[in-house]
Amino acid sequence: MQTFAALNQPRVGYTLNIESPFTDVSAAPSRVYDIVPVPNDDFIYDYTLQHPNTTTWGISFSQTSASPINIQYQVWFNATNTANSSDIFGRDALAIVRGIDEAIITVLNDPTAMVKANIGIALKDWPLIPPGRLSDSVVQQLGSVFFFCSEMIIFINVLNQIVTEKELKLRHGMEVMGLRPAVYWLSHLLSNTVLVLINALVTCLCGLAFGFKIFRNANFGVLLIMFFLFGEAMVMFAFFITTLVRRARVAVLAGIFLFIIGLLIESFVFSSSYIGYIWWSGIIPSGVSYVLGLLPFFNFGHMFLDISSMTTGQLDRLTNTYIPGPGFPWSALYSAPPSDTLPFYGDNPPAVPPVIQAWYLLIMDCFVYGLLLWYCDNVIPNEYGMAFPPWFFLTPDYWGFETSSAKSTNRNEWQTHNTSGKVMIPIEGDEDSDVLVERDRALDSSYFPALKIVNLRKVYRNSALFASKLDKIAVRNSCLTVEQGTLLALLGQNGAGKSTTISMLSGLTPSTSGDALIYDMSVRNQMQRIRKIMGICPQHDILFDDLTAREHIELYAGLKGVPKSQLKALIDERLYAVRLHTVADVRAGTYSGGMKRRLSLVISTIGDPKIIFLDEPTTGMDPVNRRHVWSFIEKLKRNRVIILTTHSMEDADVLGDRIAVMCKGRLRAINNSIALKSKFGTGYRISVVTHQAQADQVKSIVQRMVPGAHLDDDSAGALIYRFPATSMGAIPGFVKWLEQNKNGLVKSWGISQSTLEEVFLKLIRESSHKKQ
Ligand SMILES: Nc1ncnc2c1ncn2[C@@H]1O[C@H](COP(=O)(O)OP(=O)(O)OP(=O)(O)O)[C@@H](O)[C@H]1O
Missing domain, CATH: 3.40.50 (Rossmann fold)
Known part of the structure; x- marks a missing residue:
């Protein structure tokens, strides 16, 4: 075997480990070996049964007679390794047999060896053993892709939700009513943190239930925190992106684009340990891995690879089999993965940082994106063009230290x-x-x-x-x-x-x-x-479809700091005033246009504002409800300023x-x-009905009493006069004359004023x- 290894070393790189690492048949191999001697045939059988898919072939030598020496060898191929079975029974078999023959002939030709040998070959079945769990190797190779996708659903949802709120002006509506941006972001962070935590927990429990090695052989807390930190970093990343886009459709497209980039990184970089660890191999400048660390999915992929290579095992590229890893206890966080679970670049394993570094980088991502969010949210102009100057954080006003001005x-x-x-x-x-x-x-x-x-x-x-x-x-x-x-x-x-x-x-x-x-x-x-002293009913309703009228008032009352003890009375009184009390607990999404306007009007009055802006508050309202709204606004006037814009002359009047x-x-x-x-109206219109024969007499009296009067119509004794505003003073005397001559010169008469329209x-x- 020594001669076989030596002859083949230049061709395929096989080396022989003289000192056999295998003495205990049940011990798992801790790294990839080339050719190793084992004590006997039984060892190979037992070893193969206990460690399936970790060897490709074995050779058993036996000496059948002492003189002349008869050497017989059997080449055993692992039939369970189906990945390259055609090679094993074809090209590989011939190569190995030829290699051994060459080795034996070399030994026989050695005059010092004094060995005479016949060559005999026998075939023998390898013990049939169950194939390894396909699912584990899939989790090893595609796990980072799969688990990455589950987190991306939350990522895209966050983008869509926040930008939709921006697009529908819900956020600004709430801010005008007193919501602080910090509170807005914190509430989104809190609700999404709960989602991320549930997602991490479900992922870990499902992984355990399906029996994947990465979940069974790694510390539960390590996995949970890894998924949680990745989810949080993605949420903060999404928050930051929302400051750059204004349309929900664009936000979703940006999310899908980033999703695809992440997917490519996970599937092409971190599904293979050879590429996944290349960042620390010295081939690529070391700073690159830190820059890439700004991408949460890079850190996640890296850590997933560390953990999976120590739990599921490593793909032996030589034998295309998985070598089981040692497992991933909590303590493994603080050191780099053992070098025998790492690929080699030339003769060197990569200088991989401690596993916990990926956690630190994910936490750093949360802070970096949090800072960028804070800055961009203040500096990038909103839909209405409001923005702080780029140096806003240097001004005392921003921090609440009000300058005297x-x-x-x-x-x-x-x-x-x-x-x-x-x-x-x-x-x-x-x-x-x-x-x-x-x-x-x-x-x-x-x-x-x-x-x-x-x-x-x-x-x-x-x-x-x-x-x-x-x-x-x-x-x-x-x-x-x-x-x-x-x-x-x-x-x-x-x-x-x-x-x-x-x-x-x-x-x-x-x-x-x-x-x-x-x-x-x-x-x-x-x-x-x-x-703090302002209420607004904007032109377009800023309402949450899923909240009821009562919940809307509770929400805005919270923003305005209305004491809870006053809330019920406030809701009952205001909703009754605009006749929404019967639908107080119905979702606003189902309201008609007029009902939504009335709810917006009520919202503008919460918190006892000293100035209220009502932008076309009665649009789409029927005459009955409009009158309820008029009396509601009329009562509101006391001690306040109200600015009302409207297209209804009646409202204004x-x-x-x-x-x-x-x-x-x-x-x-x-x-x-x-x-x-x-001043601007046409004054008054007065109609006088007289006997046709007396029309001229009436006309001359009118001209005398009201000099500016203009005769608009004269037909069959019906005279229609327009009195200009300048002749207002003459009107009372003329009206008196009309009353005195009624049923005489005047058959009947009427008066109307110009309208605001x-x-x-x-x-x-x-x-x-x-x-x-
Ligand atoms: N964001 C904007 N960008 C550019 N022009 C705008 C913007 N908002 C309003 N305008 C323009 O400013 C002018 C005044 O608009 P504004 O909305 O104040 O009118 P309005 O009197 O309230 O009209 P309406 O009765 O239709 O609500 C209009 O010509 C409008 O096109």
Whole structure:
């Protein structure tokens, strides 16, 4: 055998271990050997039965006579090793037989050996033994891929869920109502940590139930923590990615892309120990493994390989069989896998780090992605363009240490800052006198009502870098004031700038220039404080389909810090007020459009806000419920400021203490309903029915009593007059005359005032003729 090994060494690398490592037949081999001598034939039988699939072939020599020496040998092939059976019975068999023959002839030709031998070959069956567990080798080779996939389901779900909340503006809705970003992320982290833990536990228990060696031979805690840390690192990785995308569809696609990258790494790198350990072989610069350590699936694949090679065993590339590993106790975490479970690169095993390092790297991944999430979430502008500057973490405001300017506003300084030297929109020749008065009031440095808007302007830029003709000026230097206890109704066509005004005042979008003071707090730098006293009913309902009306109120009451003891009474009272009490425990996803609006309205009133923004709150409401909502809003007015935008003239007429009409981003008119109707309306319409013969007489009386009266219609004694607003003073006397002559000169009469709708249409018509 020595001669056989020596002759074949240059060809196939076989070496003979003179000192047999096999003395105890039940001891498992601890590494891959080449050719080893064993005590006798029985040893081979027993060994093969106890350690299936660990040998390919054996040779048994026997001496049948002493003189001349007869040597007989039998070549036994392991028939259970089906992977390359054709080689064993074909090419390999011939090669081995030829090799042994050459060795014997060499020995016989050695004059010093004095050996005479006949060569005889006999075939013998290898003991038939059950094949090894196929499933173990599959787990060894594909386990990291399989278990990686189960974690990726959570990863993609996190991406989809968070970006959907962003897309549907649910997150911002909650933030405007007082939710802190840290609380938002922590709640997601907590719920996903529970999911990850359950997933890790189920994976380990299933692995044990199916009897995979990696689960039976490794410490349960080690596996559980490995799956858990991997899941957590993937969740943090997903959180970070959500800051970079705005659409749920893009997020899912990004998730699938990363899933495929991870899958490739797991299946091509870590399913083979030869490639899996190459990072520590010296062939690749050592820093590469640390950079790759930023990918959670790299660390997971590495650790899975360590554990599986010490539990399931190692694939012997020579014999294509698995050599069982020594197992993976907890203590094995602190050292590198034994070198005989590692592949060799040349003559050297790789310098693999301790197994626990993969844990440390996974924990590091959690912190790195947590930091990136925190930074990007603050710096990357949201859907509305709000973002902190890149150095936000250096500002005391961010950390809650309010600077004196953020704590309280010096009214004089604020006023000077927002007016002097600022570009004011030029006053047009025919600017409405009320608008001019309103502007003066806003610029008055001694007048500070609950809400004061000065020079507020919003330009939606077409390009982030430079101004262009395509920029959209949504609000043109608005100046407005609103007293506490009043409701200002904002009217305007689609695109007039109403929602943009509300968005700037509620901190959803930053203003381009100008500022507003809400109870002496600036919307530019004191939004956190303003949010504590603010409620908003946004234009589009921000509701969770799976929550009931009651749960919505509980959620927002929690954010607003409403005491639990007041919660039940609050829910009952508010839901009854808008007639949602009968569906308090029904999921909001099943509500009609009008019901959703009413729930959004109720939400905006939670926490006793001092200022409430209602953006088209009555859209889609039937006349009955609209009246309930009117009386609810009417009651809310006391001690508050309410800003209401609407397309319903009725809403504005009934609720608005003052009505402001916006056209193309500019304030065109502002006053109470009666004054607006008088000023912009067509005045009064009076119809007088007389005898046809006396019509001329009545006409001359009207012309005398109401000089500006305009006859719109005259048919068969029915006269329809339009009295301009300027002739208001003459109306009482004329009405008196009509009553005195009723049943005489006058058969009957009627009077009606211009509607707000007529006023609105007139203002819009006039505005469309003006140049911007
Ligand atoms: N995010 C945005 N990017 C670019 N332009 C915008 C954006 N939001 C609004 N605009 C534009 O600004 C103008 C004012 O829009 P805004 O939504 O404030 O009008 P509105 O009066 O509330 O209209 P509606 O009654 O339809 O709600 C519109 O021309 C609109 O197209």
